[in-house]
Amino acid sequence: MPVNVISTENMTYSYNGVEAINDISFAVKKGDYLGIVGPNGSGKSTLVKNILGILPPQKGFVYLFGQPLSEFRQWNKIGYLPQKLSSLNSHFPGTVYEIAGLGLWDQNSENLDTALNLMGVGHLSSRLIGELSYGEQQRVMLARALVSRPELLILDEPTTALDPETRDIFYALTEELNRLQDTTIVLVTHDIGVIGKYARQLLYLDKKTVFTGTFEDFCNSAAMTGLFGPMSQHIICHQHNGRGNNK
Ligand code: ADP
Numbered sequence: 392m393p394v395n396v397i398s399t400e401n402m403t404y405s406y407n408g409v410e411a412i413n414d415i416s417f418a419v420k421k422g423d424y425l426g427i428v429g430p431n432g433s434g435k436s437t438l439v440k441n442i443l444g445i446l447p448p449q450k451g452f453v454y455l456f457g458q459p460l461s462e463f464r465q466w467n468k469i470g471y472l473p474q475k476l477s478s479l480n481s482h483f484p485g486t487v488y489e490i491a492g493l494g495l496w497d498q499n500s501e502n503l504d505t506a507l508n509l510m511g512v513g514h515l516s517s518r519l520i521g522e523l524s525y526g527e528q529q530r531v532m533l534a535r536a537l538v539s540r541p542e543l544l545i546l547d548e549p550t551t552a553l554d555p556e557t558r559d560i561f562y563a564l565t566e567e568l569n570r571l572q573d574t575t576i577v578l579v580t581h582d583i584g585v586i587g588k589y590a591r592q593l594l595y596l597d598k599k600t601v602f603t604g605t606f607e608d609f610c611n612s613a614a615m616t617g618l619f620g621p622m623s624q625h626i627i628c629h630q631h632n633g634r635g636n637n638k
Pocket of ligand 1: 406407411429430431432433434435436437438
């Protein structure tokens with residue numbers, strides 16, 4: 392049996408004694424496109440940070456590519472876009488090219504140019520990162536997450552500062568990576584419309600797991616209709632009939 396790219400068992404995490412996530416277990420297989428959804432404050436970012444060890448898990452287990460998190464070292468397999476770009480100090484004296492290059496593990500600068508051009512910031516390569524607008528900085532960070540062609544891409548609310556056109560380009564790119572290169576994608580967002588359009592598996596969080604499974608199961612679930620109401624369920628499932636889900 393192929394190993395899971397991510398699996399978690401009974402993960403619980405508290406900030407100062409207050410639980411942010413409770414008993415989360417799920418698995419992501421190679422080539423999956425998982426959407427993690429839930430209202431603001433439902434624990435999505437906490438979950439992702441636990442998976443990557445940015446917050447050390449307190450209870451439960453995380454495995455990456457079949458290895459326990461504590462033993463995992465192959466970080467070049469993973470591209471991560473954090474929700475907040477707070478790590479980017481506006482006075483940081485690095486250029487766009489240097490910052491995006493931090494995502495590069497094999498020194499293939501051709502990939503770097505391609506990634507920057509794809510995100511429409513190639514012409515800004517020699518500018519200082521701090522001089523760019525927030526939207527431009529986010530595009531640079533997307534290029535950085537993509538540049539080493541990771542096997543697993545984890546994107547936490549990736550498009551908040553993007554204009555609609557760049558957002559569509561970006562989502563189409565994730566779809567292409569998933570379909571053509573079998574890149575495993577975990578996309579975190581509170582936008583259920585987007586998630587229905589691109590993801591094939593769904594993890595609905597509200598501190599606990601509200602739903603985990605395929606969109607098909609979600610859309611056919613009477614329990615979910617009861618929970619969300621037919622209207623919200625329709626929004627999620629209707630969009631699902633669009634492109635990107637016919638794998
Ligand atoms: P989401 O990503 O779904 O918006 P978060 O994982 O960011 O949710 O937050 C889950 C809960 O944990 C929220 O109640 C939030 O206020 C709390 N929380 C998040 N980060 C911290 C922190 N650093 N310290 C204390 N509480 C936090």
